[in-house]
Amino acid sequence: MSKQSVSIPLHEISRLAIVVTNCRKTMSQVKTETGADYILNGGMWNPDGSPCVGLKADGRLLSKTPWGNVHGYGWTGTDIHMTLDWRGCATYLAVSPIIKDGIKYPQKTYDKAQDGVRGRSAIGLTKDALVLYCSGDKTADESSPEELTRELLALGCNSAMMLDGGGSSQCNFAGKQIKSARKVHNWICVWTKKTAETPPDKEEKPVSKPIVCLDPGHGPGCVNGSPDGTYKECDFTWDMYTRLRPLLEAQGITVVGTREKESDYPSLSARASVSNRAGADLFVSLHSNAAGSSARGFVAFTSAPPETAARNKLAAAIINRIHAAGVVLWGSGLAHELYTVLASTTAPAVLLEYGFHTNAQDLALLKDAAYRDKLAQATCAGICDYLGLEVKEPDQESGQPNEPDGWAKEAWSKAVAAGIFDGTRPRDGLTRQEAAVVLDRLGLLK
Template sequence: MTLDWENSPNYLAVSPIIKDGAKYPEKTYAAAQDGVRGRSAIGMTKDALVLYCSGDGTSDSSDPEALTQELLALGCDSAMMLDGGGSSQCDFTGEQIKATRKVHNWICVWTKKTAETPPDKEDKPVSKLIVCLDPGHGPGCVNGSLDGSYRECDFTWDLYTRLRPLLEAQGITVVSTREQESDYPSLSARASVSNRAGADLFVSLHSNAAGSSARGFVAFTSAPPETAARNRLAAAIISRTRAAGVVLWGSGLAHEMYTVLASTTAPAVLLEYGFHTNAQDLALLKDTTYRDKLAQATCAGICDYLGLEVKEPDQESGQPNEPDGWAREAWSKAVAAGIFDGTRPRDGLTRQEAAVVLDRLGLLPEK
């Protein structure tokens, strides 16, 4: 981006807000452009053009500072704020935000090549797949049951601790927006964790709230169509959740432009596992066995979307009876040499088991 407009045959009279990957050092917009309103902007990441638009008077309205932070979370190295308020409008292949004013100017973008079914994820080996888990909220969050017996932040952290090892047992790398239970990052910071990690998926964990009659599981994505990667991910998780006997809220799928869904570059879903304002759901959300069921269904749905065969745990250890990819060759050699019996490749080693292994290796003295 350059401000040397006098030597340019064509230019946009706009307000720069990001330069060299950081907030622009000075305020470049007038006071009349401040405040919470619809916004439009253009940004550049290292390998992509970002076109941004939010409707005036909607929950997505923001001030220039919030817009800047959201574009930084998307990885923009440079960005310009265009006209906003009632002038915000866009048409992204049929998905429209209409201006409340008469606006006659458009910026048109053509892609060089359009495929009928563009690839939306690389065919990666499982050891390189990254899933970002987002345990919703954090300490001090007041979301919870009316009687005070349940807090959403406690539930999301507990479910995260159940889901993470299940995914890792499938060979998937997991990153988290909260590495400690005491963490409480902002919404844009959560999206940044996923974007910096180059995550293949972003999954936000929550429980819901509404009137006392509403109940059931629902997966939120940012928008249609159903063929979009985010909605195919949601459909896979919904299918596994339904198969586990979990009640769905409506169809189980809904759309909202939540910040963590709109600001992540990876296909993103926000999972509401039930309504903590409903007595039936509340009892289930508190139940540890039910939480295990939710974690297992979520893991299976993620694996289905990624095209991975779910490794079923063996009966003795509860862990998949397969070694991780990085250990497979060494494990096969150890089993072939009689050092191990081929079971429980992911379990820890007790002292007595270590003694047996050392004996099989001939490293223990004879009596």
């Protein structure tokens, strides 16, 4: 067999890398040294040994830039996606895209040297799997770029990119090999999760409390604020933190703050470290936004697509609740930017901009205490949705869940049925006068 293709479910991938060997190692050496489950020859290189068209590995750009306006594949972790944004990814490879958005790429992205019938290597993505393809040079399975495109579309690829071909084409897909003696410049390597590493389903999660790291953005002395000087972003972020924190705790969530007190002003990397050390399940940074006077609305930032990544599921859960609460969204409500706190946290991370303090309408809302409560409640509900926790609706006055803890449920319903309590505010403290009324209702007073 001189042709191999595999479709690896994205959720089974534990690591995805471009291993750069600068034409000094054979595929079998790479296999021995990396232990990768799937290896495929990668991008092209110039006569002087420098990679082309575009290559970034382990956060370092190795090729020249720019390389024209063609898409490549980028990722940070395992969130591989077709993109032009090589800056936003730790790893990036651009060669010759041939499929995008489920159809043939709109422009021809290869020249005569890559055209014709020859061995082919390609990488693609279906809705939920990574596709790797290789056919041997000078075999019956050689093909033209057009034939390759048709084949990859038939494999269900929504996007695909032709890699270096001809004598470079070679692969080892979990032992199924197409061999070539050529030592290519770089290799696409994929490691899959071994059975023992497969993450447990949500139902099998340990019963320990989820940990949320909350980051009240900025700190004292930060100049961010409204043009008229009546609003400071750092006051807002701290106030939102003090509102959101108890709401989360009331839902049984452990909250870790990146600032212990309002006067703290840690660095961005220190904030990420707090989250990482705590082993947080998710990280939420609280902010308000600035732009010209016309931009307004809520937007959640994450480091990068795709929407299937945990960080974007978290963002979507919060955006849905914020939108349902009647808050105006800026654009779709989701945007991507590789902010330090989003790039350096190991937990799924979002940065929430609750509105533009440079817009008069947003500013009036951001200053309003009831609006802040609404934002805090919607954020809390979104976090609970993401964590798979049933949201306990808070009492309007106290902001606490309007139902007792499990251990108190039976006694509480008896007390309500007996007319001792009216069924509201189960978590409130009891004042002396309320205690007197309770005793009287029990018939204990003369």
